[in-house]
Amino acid sequence: MSSLKRVQQWATFARIWHIYDASWQNPFQSAGLLKKYLMGTYKPIYHPLNDCGDHVVVINSGDIALPGDEWKKRVYFHHTGYPRGASWTLAWQLHKKDPTLVLKKAVYNSMDGNLQRRYTMERLHIYPDANVPADIMKNISNQLATPREVPKRLDHYSEKEVEEFPKIMDYPKNYILR
Amino acid sequence: MVFTTAVNFIRSRGPDEFWRKRKIFKLAAHFQGRKRNCYSITIRYVHRALVYATKGRKLKKVDMANLWEQRILSGCEQHGVTYPLFKESLSRSGVMLNRKTLADLACWEPQSFKALTDIAQARAAQDGLNVSKSLEPPSGVVTRGMIK
Numbered sequence: 001m002s003s004l005k006r007v008q009q010w011a012t013f014a015r016i017w018h019i020y021d022a023s024w025q026n027p028f029q030s031a032g033l034l035k036k037y038l039m040g041t042y043k044p045i046y047h048p049l050n051d052c053g054d055h056v057v058v059i060n061s062g063d064i065a066l067p068g069d070e071w072k073k074r075v076y077f078h079h080t081g082y083p084r085g086a087s088w089t090l091a092w093q094l095h096k097k098d099p100t101l102v103l104k105k106a107v108y109n110s111m112d113g114n115l116q117r118r119y120t121m122e123r124l125h126i127y128p129d130a131n132v133p134a135d136i137m138k139n140i141s142n143q144l145a146t147p148r149e150v151p152k153r154l155d156h157y158s159e160k161e162v163e164e165f166p167k168i169m170d171y172p173k174n175y176i177l178r
Numbered sequence: 179m180v181f182t183t184a185v186n187f188i189r190s191r192g193p194d195e196f197w198r199k200r201k202i203f204k205l206a207a208h209f210q211g212r213k214r215n216c217y218s219i220t221i222r223y224v225h226r227a228l229v230y231a232t233k234g235r236k237l238k239k240v241d242m243a244n245l246w247e248q249r250i251l252s253g254c255e256q257h258g259v260t261y262p263l264f265k266e267s268l269s270r271s272g273v274m275l276n277r278k279t280l281a282d283l284a285c286w287e288p289q290s291f292k293a294l295t296d297i298a299q300a301r302a303a304q305d306g307l308n309v310s311k312s313l314e315p316p317s318g319v320v321t322r323g324m325i326k
Contacts, residue, residue: 044284
């Protein structure tokens with residue numbers, strides 16, 4: 001094997017570390033995206049027995065956005081195995097307990113249940129905020145594009161921008177804004 | 179039959195129960211525990227294994243087709259072409275490669291596969307297929323439509 005081929009081999013099979021900013025992203029939509037990188041199905045060399053999955057570091061998982069009223073309606077079921085051991089946890093309660101779990105479960109459930117799933121999940125590193133340990137941060141070489149644009153909140157616009165925003169008309173002086 | 183041992187010669191005389199069972203035991207040689215040693219249990223598991231083998235011959239083809247699709251899809255994604263557009267443009271251009279060959283090219287010949295996606299993009303731009311994501315056709319691709 002020539003040295004060029006050797007390097008090509010390394011480059012082909014090297015694990016890449018991706019970073020993904022989860023703020024304002026739908027975790028269930030993100031799960032489909034992250035799954036692709038964790039399992040390596042985005043590479044043409046993919047094979048179920050070929051260990052070509054990458055690492056994904058997810059930051060700001062505390063700021064995910066669930067669609068509609070899913071925070072109130074989505075329920076996570078757990079059973080201890082003992083009689084009356086069933087428990088149902090709402091998404092907002094789970095998120096309060098551990099801000100990484102909603103995203104983690106979304107990714108876990110998006111994958112087929114096979115022996116490889118738990119090892120694939122080991123390559124997913126989720127952090128509730130932007131504080132990532134330096135030894136993980138130094139590996140990262142790629143940033144994944146987020147499917148949604150992060151909306152800008154009204155109180156994050158400067159007063160000048162709000163003032164200069166084009167409007168159809170001014171309210172009359174005696175109009176009472178509720 | 180040629181018997182190398184006297185034991186097998188004796189067994190070849192009487193009713194053929196031993197040989198009938200041995201055919202089944204041979205198929206169960208790689209099973210574990212009583213599945214390979216007790217005939218009544220062995221025959222059940224051998225039947226099941228043969229059914230799996232019959233179904234598996236179909237499933238193997240399905241699995242391979244799924245793998246090819248996956249590989250072509252990821253190859254297309256890398257070059258910004260959607261899979262339906264890629265197939266449609268290639269068939270319009272008269273590139274009659276099957277999915278197995280396309281998958282092999284995506285895996286082993288990435289440069290050739292990129293040339294195919296370039297052809298597909300150029301063809302899509304020329305035919306005005308509105309599914310095209312790319313804004314302009316890649317340079318260096320000449321199609322029949324351009325020559326006219």
